[in-house]
Amino acid sequence: MPSRPDSDDPRLGDLSEGRILRAILQRTAPGAHTLLGPGDDAAVIAAPSASVVATTDTLVHGPDLRLAWTSGYDLGWKAAAVNLADIAAMGARPTALLVALAVPRDLRVSFVERLADGFREACAALAPGCAVVGGDLTVSEVLTVAVTALGDLEGRPPVTRAGARPGDVVAVAGELGHAAHGLAVLFGRFRDGETPVPVDPAALAPGESAAVAAQLRPSPPIGLGVVAAAAGATAMMDVSDGLALDARRLAEASGVTLALDGAALGASPQRALAGGEDHALLATFPDGVLPPGFRAIGVVRPRGEEDLLCDAGPVDVSGWDPYRDWDSVSG
Numbered sequence: 001m002p003s004r005p006d007s008d009d010p011r012l013g014d015l016s017e018g019r020i021l022r023a024i025l026q027r028t029a030p031g032a033h034t035l036l037g038p039g040d041d042a043a044v045i046a047a048p049s050a051s052v053v054a055t056t057d058t059l060v061h062g063p064d065l066r067l068a069w070t071s072g073y074d075l076g077w078k079a080a081a082v083n084l085a086d087i088a089a090m091g092a093r094p095t096a097l098l099v100a101l102a103v104p105r106d107l108r109v110s111f112v113e114r115l116a117d118g119f120r121e122a123c124a125a126l127a128p129g130c131a132v133v134g135g136d137l138t139v140s141e142v143l144t145v146a147v148t149a150l151g152d153l154e155g156r157p158p159v160t161r162a163g164a165r166p167g168d169v170v171a172v173a174g175e176l177g178h179a180a181h182g183l184a185v186l187f188g189r190f191r192d193g194e195t196p197v198p199v200d201p202a203a204l205a206p207g208e209s210a211a212v213a214a215q216l217r218p219s220p221p222i223g224l225g226v227v228a229a230a231a232g233a234t235a236m237m238d239v240s241d242g243l244a245l246d247a248r249r250l251a252e253a254s255g256v257t258l259a260l261d262g263a264a265l266g267a268s269p270q271r272a273l274a275g276g277e278d279h280a281l282l283a284t285f286p287d288g289v290l291p292p293g294f295r296a297i298g299v300v301r302p303r304g305e306e307d308l309l310c311d312a313g314p315v316d317v318s319g320w321d322p323y324r325d326w327d328s329v330s331g
Helices: 017-025 072-088 109-126 178-189 206-216 224-230 243-254 269-274
Strands: 034-036 052-060 093-103 131-139 144-152 169-173 235-239 256-260 280-285 295-302 308-310
Touching: 017 109, 017 131, 052 072, 072 093, 072 109, 072 144, 072 224, 072 235, 093 109, 109 131, 169 256, 178 206, 178 269, 224 235, 224 280, 235 243, 243 256, 243 269, 243 280, 243 308
Parallel strands: 093 131, 256 308
Antiparallel strands: 052 144, 093 144, 169 280, 169 295, 235 280, 256 295
């Protein structure tokens, strides 16, 4: 997107809260479940099933993102996507997002406009009918985007992490390891010493471009959460901290062992196991035909000495910890 002259793109510190909010709200779209949207003290959202699924996640400059690498649009898209994925992992349909922004005064108004665009278009692409319905705005030295997502179970029970049973098929929808590859490219190729520098798309090979996009603008299979629930998924969760760590969490919650097939994890099983921020859906299904979009990667066994096995052996990968791993990415 072409940059605007500074005279047409004032810093946020030079504008009133009302002016900034107008810049954001004029770029939102109505939601299919919104009875009362932005502009009042609170939004009103329909809950046809009489139960609401809720989750929250925060992206902070430093541990979660670098402005040298991400645009306002990409940040809005990612902040929406990671929250929508948690709603989908419960077998629910996303209905609304509440967004709280803490913004530095020297950011330009175009940044928050593009942030709003990213939220709107991520909802339209990943969860049609869902929309930003309200939030909060404040000033901070550190850019922070906090999102609360709401969803509707549509009369179904929630699909939790605790329902996997011996004999179930372990399956996944979405990519594994691509976001970690993208983060490795960013840290390995786009830094001047310790300082991040903007990404040069021309310097990326096709596979690297896709991996960087998976990190900066993920597209989780949000619609497949409802598909999985309708197909009888016994357990499900969002893979945000790496397959190894999240599969262990599901196994522990269900009191079982997950036995994975390394060949089913793709060309780089190690990256698939260790890499975080993929936001794929990990699910277990009764033995039989998997719903469209899911592929088998293992089986559920009775609880053994290990929560997680791969090719019949213990998995020595701990998984992704953003507080530990964000600044220690390699290759």
